Amino acid sequence: MEIFTDPEGYKRWYEIHNKIYESEKRLVSEFKPKNCLDIGAGPAIFHEIFSGNTISLDISIFMLKEIGEKEDKILADANFLPFRDNSIPCIFISVTICFLNDISLFYKEVERVTKERVVTCFIPRNSTWGEYYYELGLKGHKYYSHANFIKKEDLYNILKKFFEISTIKSTLFFSPDEPEKMDRIEDGDKGSFVCVEAKKRSSAPHSSVLNSLS
Template sequence: MSNPFESYVTEYDKWYDSEKGKIIYENEAKCIQKFLGSCKDRILEVGVGTGRFAVLSKNVTGVDKAFSPLKIAKLRGIPVARAKAEVLPFRDKTFSCVMFIVTLPFVENVFLALNEAKRVLKDNGSIIVGEIFLDSYLGKLYEEKKRQGHPFYRFATFYHFTEFQEILSQCCLKTEKVFGTLKNFSFQNPEPEEPEEIDIKNFEELPGFVCMEIKKW
């Protein structure tokens, strides 16, 4: 089965330069940057793709199982390696921060991926997860696209927020803080937004894009 991130890499990357893609990207980037300031040392992005989010900070190394996106990320000046999230080619406690930006729905084993991130993370480091959950309008939309056989999303496993928290708990990880954006989301007319902090114990519906800081127990 072909990897859509290999087959459609040019279309995927060009979307970020489209009029709508730029606005959505900037909203997501501002949300991610809420946590990047605390990453003072080396950062690893797992599922780096073409490097659109890795360029938000210095000292970022990227890994991805798809080869074609890595070539573009490398042109953006990002050190890259081809590797699966479940088997990272790095020593224990190498990075101050590990990022997964809409990557975990596409990994083969989310538990192995998170435990590998925990292994290469320094003791006081952070895992930054940017995700789309089924508790949001956007998550429901992506789930419908999956059912319709969308070339990207048909391979994805989207989670409810509470389900993901249970996965973290089983990996001895805990959520420290959460921000969200794309609250008033529209593919047709996206608008610039500022990220808002989310009370994870009291929400009715999540924004379309959620970014969280996760720590080891």
Template sequence: MDVFKKRAGDYDAWYEKRPDLYQSELRAVSKIGCIGGVEIGVGTGRFAAPLGLRAGVDPVREMLRLAPRELDLVEGVGELLPIRAGAYPCALIVVTLCFVKSPEAVLREAARIAPRVVACIVPRESPWGRLYLQLGARGHPFYSKAKFYTVAEVVKMAQGLAPARVVATLFNPPPGGGIEEPVEATVEEAEGAGFACIEFKRRGI
């Protein structure tokens, strides 16, 4: 992911420039909760640190250098995590599946290290997803590298995991309407949201 190496600062600045979107997304993840867990694709720690996670994994050293030092940070890829099985109570994945080579493998690894997995995405068919697709087609440095998925597709990818609930936000279309409170939603309802988090549990738990 050369773009993240070269533009780590630009990526982090996105959150400063769009505080309402960021706060809406934070509230959605917080509603599900992953305290004491690990974030896969932690980037600069914009979710892990304020939400009380203990650790983060990311393949881009330049991103990790910008993350808060209170996090236990590990350089590694989501498809082959350098973490022992069952090490954390929860694994969080925020807008990372769209940038990895094998989202199925990342979900499988997340389930190996934690009994709960929370995967948050920008649903492809939502107004926000369509906007990012359009920006990507025009050469946006980040969105042009992304492959967006529907909520239903992510549920199908998560072999060995059972969906427990979905929390969604950003139902107001671009440019948005201020900070939105998250709501629990069905898979179908969440497809229209700009940000949706699916909580999974290992089958049999």
């Protein structure tokens, strides 16, 4: 998207809101991202906690240019992943889904490519921060005015078409009008920054974490 032409400004937000960033980074680290394809990687915000081989995929050449030379980078559309079937052990997605037109089509493509699991982190529309960003979007914010924030239940329903949801954890329990702080991590999706791990289906049955959230 043409709006993602300022990687320095994008990274600056995380520097200014470093307590939010640290809270989100700690949550992402709980999922031990290893040998991941990061779809919509931007300037590699969370990659310092990734291990193994990381591939950054983004539609913006400006964002990819900010990523270190030692990391593999691919300029591509998230809906058309240039990989063989079952070729990527882990796929990681942070915030990217709110900038996609067809999330179901996207996850169909992710299911084709991934060999084991996908970890999706997002700000649900029906969360305190989701409501706040939505309102900023209505006022013409550079990024959020282009975002389509999805409700958590809607995302889970899409994921269940292609995967088995195994883990849901969240952080950011304080509201936007409160002082920013390093926040706790909890199982479930009560926070405003939610990470969901979903595993590729096999012939063996899996129990779903969604049953515990009903």
